[in-house]
Amino acid sequence: MIDTQQCLSRYPIESIDLDKWQGTVDLMSQLYNAACGTIVQLRQDEFNAVVASANEDNFLERDSSWPWEMRSFCRKIMETGKGLYVNDAINDDDWKTVEPVCDGPVRSYLGLPLLWPDGTLFGTICVIDTKSTDYQPLQIELLEQLRDLINADLKMAFAYDKIKTLALTDELTGVCNRRGLQILGDQLVKDAKRFDLNFGFVYLDIDNMKKLNDTHGHNAGDDCIIALAEALKYACRENDIIARIGGDEFVVLLTCADDKVELVCDRIETEYNRIRGDNELLADNPISYGYVYRSGLHPISLDQMIEEADKLMYKKKHGRKVGEFEEPFIE
Template structure:
């Protein structure tokens, strides 16, 4: 009897030991995957690469059904950086850009610690972008730098017990710290790049960026047989505005016109200040009729735009637009040469718009 009892106890102990060993091996494997991902996060060279690591690779590596991210983007800068990196109108469905940190402050309060527990729709739904099936348990990680909330990383699981409020959060806190530092680093890198490709007065892209982007869009149009429209835009009688009201008034007009043009464009379109009072717009995957409608909409919006000099005197601002469509591209022709011909055709159309009375749109095939 005693032997059988000892045997049962030994069996029980062996099973406990085996369970502990399995758990230790699982934890060791989890740490290996975590360390591997940590190194990849630190090595990310762009915002887009970092976001894809977080939103896709992390979920796959740890079997998480839903991974989403919210970033504070008060001045729209992160959105502009992503627009410059994303191609063909692509979007990141699991990323939410917030105009302020207020929703995150309401979510975390003053604790600024990871929150684990059951999914609560009133508080959490906006951060999970309406998935087909809401998660049953969630882990919410605040991302902060220098005492300020810059974002929030969210994990959602179909297992109601996966994110237990009683579980330790040391690993999640470490992950949140790494992600916050990496985000700040890549955003600073992108700001430096963007500064070299942005017109400082108007905030739109500069000629250097346009030359690069034009080559990319022509290559895409050639490869996928897409239409590509080019608009050349010039502010009418701009010298008279400068002469009569001074350069500060002229600068204000340039900023207003650049903003107005940009407001009429889609995420995948390109606007750049070409020089002086001239702007160029590229409209990929846009047929001639649609491009003309966009050009007319821009022209009408600027003509109706309220503008005043420092003296309070109203300024009449209009714009002339030349439109050209990318024609058939001979095989082997350099994209830079094709780009020059496309913009030259748009410039000829602009000249006709000026000669025809200004504040109008003219078209010429490239």
């Protein structure tokens, strides 16, 4: 999910072409014969110039920032949600004492608000000059058209992020689906090999699911699946990869010391049993799990890890009945 409080110039969004934004503000500077064209983002009570025109006489650089507390033209737009045109700031009683004017070069400002798709304010698109101006309605309309193009980019970024999330995420539980596991897991295995990290792979499923579905219906089965997903989210770290790869089958891929995988499994089981204890319909549905761990110097494919951990999980499930269980291995 896109973090709207993250600085877009320092942490670009994959689907937004900042080179295109740069071309837009360069064009603004030329069309308005102005010292500065810029797109500004408001985040965490600070304004930041995401892009600024590259002309030599521009006094504002990309990544220039100023605090919300300082009275500014951009702040006025954020407070009102409306566009602002000040054609002769040094002779305007409302603006001649603000810092960018009295202690700076600003003499004219034309700006419009930019919006995130949910309607919250992103920032501004501005034409700023070091001389007074007399922009005509057609020039203001032109900036409105450019604003609409930038707003469309922000809307497209959210739509792309949503599609990408849906493509990699299991709809019922919110964890990765099999495709998400393949993409993120392949990268983790590569990183483990590169940095010589040990990693563990856990395979889990829920016992007696068919009986639960047959007796209480699939809604109860979904509750059980969601309970395990919540336990996994609680017990695992943020950078661990959690995925649902089948009906009641989950996997976790994590980097850790060799002896920590079992501790993670214990945390998962404890949290799952706590959640399950609040729902009497799930009383007969414990989990079974198996795990393997590997050195980054001896990686295996995700499919191999799934196969090996799956076999160990079934041995553990069977071991509950016959009292036998083989320990996992490391290479």
